[in-house]
Amino acid sequence: MNIDIKNKKLSDWIKEAADMCRPDDIYVCNGSAEEYNLMIKKLLDHGSAIQLKKRPNSYLFRSDPGDVARVEDHTYISTSSKDEAGPTNNWIDPVQLKETMKGLYNGCMKGRTMYVIPFSMGPIGFPISKIGVEITDSPYVVINMHIMTRVSDRVLELLSTDGDFIPCLHSIGAPLAEGQKDVLWPCAPIEKKYISHFPEENLIWSYGSGYGGNALLGKKCLALRIASAMAKREGWMAEHMLILRLTSPEGKRYHIAAAFPSACGKTNLAMMQPSIPGWRCECIGDDIAWMKVGADGRLYAINPEAGLFGVAPGTSYDTNPMAMDTLKENVIFTNCALTDDGDVWWEGMDGDEPLHAIDWKGNDWTPESKTVAAHPNARFTAPASQCPVICGDWEKPEGVPVDIFIFGGRRSSVVPLVHEAISWDHGVFLGATAASETTAANIGAVGNLRRDPFAMKPFCGYNMGDYFQHWLDMGDRVGDKAPRIFYVNWFRKSDDGKFLWPGFSDNSRVLKWMCERVDGKAVARESAIGLLPKEEDLDVQGIGISGDDMKELMKVDPAEWKAEIPDIEQHFAAFGSRLPERLKKQLEEFKKRLG
Ligand code: TSX
Ligand code: MN
Numbered sequence: 001m002n003i004d005i006k007n008k009k010l011s012d013w014i015k016e017a018a019d020m021c022r023p024d025d026i027y028v029c030n031g032s033a034e035e036y037n038l039m040i041k042k043l044l045d046h047g048s049a050i051q052l053k054k055r056p057n058s059y060l061f062r063s064d065p066g067d068v069a070r071v072e073d074h075t076y077i078s079t080s081s082k083d084e085a086g087p088t089n090n091w092i093d094p095v096q097l098k099e100t101m102k103g104l105y106n107g108c109m110k111g112r113t114m115y116v117i118p119f120s121m122g123p124i125g126f127p128i129s130k131i132g133v134e135i136t137d138s139p140y141v142v143i144n145m146h147i148m149t150r151v152s153d154r155v156l157e158l159l160s161t162d163g164d165f166i167p168c169l170h171s172i173g174a175p176l177a178e179g180q181k182d183v184l185w186p187c188a189p190i191e192k193k194y195i196s197h198f199p200e201e202n203l204i205w206s207y208g209s210g211y212g213g214n215a216l217l218g219k220k221c222l223a224l225r226i227a228s229a230m231a232k233r234e235g236w237m238a239e240h241m242l243i244l245r246l247t248s249p250e251g252k253r254y255h256i257a258a259a260f261p262s263a264c265g266k267t268n269l270a271m272m273q274p275s276i277p278g279w280r281c282e283c284i285g286d287d288i289a290w291m292k293v294g295a296d297g298r299l300y301a302i303n304p305e306a307g308l309f310g311v312a313p314g315t316s317y318d319t320n321p322m323a324m325d326t327l328k329e330n331v332i333f334t335n336c337a338l339t340d341d342g343d344v345w346w347e348g349m350d351g352d353e354p355l356h357a358i359d360w361k362g363n364d365w366t367p368e369s370k371t372v373a374a375h376p377n378a379r380f381t382a383p384a385s386q387c388p389v390i391c392g393d394w395e396k397p398e399g400v401p402v403d404i405f406i407f408g409g410r411r412s413s414v415v416p417l418v419h420e421a422i423s424w425d426h427g428v429f430l431g432a433t434a435a436s437e438t439t440a441a442n443i444g445a446v447g448n449l450r451r452d453p454f455a456m457k458p459f460c461g462y463n464m465g466d467y468f469q470h471w472l473d474m475g476d477r478v479g480d481k482a483p484r485i486f487y488v489n490w491f492r493k494s495d496d497g498k499f500l501w502p503g504f505s506d507n508s509r510v511l512k513w514m515c516e517r518v519d520g521k522a523v524a525r526e527s528a529i530g531l532l533p534k535e536e537d538l539d540v541q542g543i544g545i546s547g548d549d550m551k552e553l554m555k556v557d558p559a560e561w562k563a564e565i566p567d568i569e570q571h572f573a574a575f576g577s578r579l580p581e582r583l584k585k586q587l588e589e590f591k592k593r594l595g
């Protein structure tokens with residue numbers, strides 16, 4: 001081991017993990033550029049990193065074909081009773097789960113180095129920030145954590161002798177026998193993968209995967225699952241939300257936090273550049289928001305992450321120019337295609353397809369190939385600070401005051417472009433019933449309706465019924481200083497299957513209406529589902545959308561909504577006695593309004 005650890009809990013835990021996992025060596029990380037370069041050198045020598053000629057300090061990795069995404073079926077919320085985990089989570093008794101995992105961890109780091117990564121979610125030392133320490137046997141995880149979190153020896157100083165942290169134990173689950181040659185992406189087979197959370201003791205154990213949310217434990221595991229359980233106990237919020245600042249031509253600032261299920265373009269909205277003259281948009285975060293009530297009684301949000309871990313396919317100068325400009329240097333690419341001139345490529349990138357590339361599996365690829373060149377879940381890892389429109393205040397200790405919450409989903413019919421909640425409770429009802437149609441990016445049939453409350457279904461670290469109640473309680477606390485709540489659908493289609501709304505930069509027109517609602521400048525129309533913009537209030541100047549299409553886009557057909565009620569009832573029934581009375585009341589009132 002390269003340094004002495006002063007913190008008692010940390011030194012005990014390192015010893016315990018080392019005795020169990022039996023690595024050849026232990027290295028405590030300090031977050032320096034030298035350390036990053038050392039890891040890169042190791043990964044280049046190992047053959048798993050490919051240096052990109054076209055992008056300075058950027059590298060491509062190819063994962064094992066069976067280790068390409070989060071594994072929700074192997075993700076556990078391990079609380080003492082199953083009821084605490086609730087109907088949306090997998091549960092195993094903690095004693096039993098630990099026995100199983102100890103068996104897997106036993107000797108799992110043989111032939112490898114154990115890295116100890118001290119990190120902070122949120123800038124180091126901020127009141128809302130949380131310290132974690134990840135133990136891992138993957139140098140790929142180390143470099144990704146360097147970008148996604150604040151890794152630093154200052155974290156160890158802050159921990160001092162008796163400070164607390166969240167232990168995050170990770171192993172790829174691929175020990176090396178004496179003289180055994182390593183593979184390029186070592187990991188365990190699917191039946192041995194476990195992504196386990198013990199929210200009652202703020203502990204994370206992950207085994208068998210090296211990919212993204214399974215392995216970079218600061219993100220989904222700590223900042224959402226464990227943090228959501230802490231937030232419930234401590235009276236704050238940990239949400240799966242982007243954060244952006246919209247500035248009007250008059251210079252007035254509005255802060256928006258928005259939750260969408262996957263495949264709705266959350267990262268694109270986070271960096272969107274308005275098409276309406278004079279309006280500006282800056283990104284504060286693209287995935288996670290931690291929110292606390294400030295001294296003035298308003299909700300303040302911070303982005304606990306330091307980097308972007310985005311889906312590459314579909315990202316282009318057309319869909320997200322600010323992301324493309326973020327990716328010019330210092331980027332880790334995973335499962336993208338490699339072009340002959342030493343650059344990355346993916347489906348949906350601007351310009352012509354390459355005539356030849358090496359696909360994400362390492363095979364030759366040409367446009368004639370029947371397969372994709374980049375895996376649909378191929379990723380980039382990039383410092384958020386490199387985003388050209390990162391907000392100057394994105395690392396402010398107190399965060400930014402939230403004016404607007406947005407929920408949304410992908411619906412080809414029924415749901416209009418935008419509607420506003422009648423009240424906080426109604427807004428919580430909209431979040432709790434949020435749904436999205438599956439796309440090719442999901443497993444199973446395309447076009448099925450899936451409920452994903454608050455876009456938190458895979459990320460809530462406790463019973464989702466109690467989570468709904470927490471939203472209601474937070475509303476009571478902030479009272480009339482609560483953000484206004486809206487629901488959007490950028491994806492409604494005409495009868496002939498065309499998208500009715502141009503989306504992307506033009507979504508700024510919808511956000512502008514929300515700001516005018518906040519300012520009391522726009523009077524809304526009432527409908528059964530909530531408040532709608534008056535036709536003349538939605539600024540669609542210059543986008544050439546016909547009056548008929550606009551009507552179709554904003555249409556609310558009570559019969560279509562009535563047809564949704566059985567599915568909502570079934571969705572709510574799963575929460576049993578944990579479903580808040582106030583949400584039952586919202587459903588009854590909704591039914592009444594539908595007539
Ligand atoms: O991200 C998207 N957003 C939000 C942008 C700020 N996407 C991509 C979703 C996949 C991740 C969208 N796709 C959006 C959107 O608002 N809207 C659509 C649907 C759409 C696609 C293409 C066009 C219009 C709408 N236009 C043409 O094809 C010319
Ligand atoms: Mn996410």
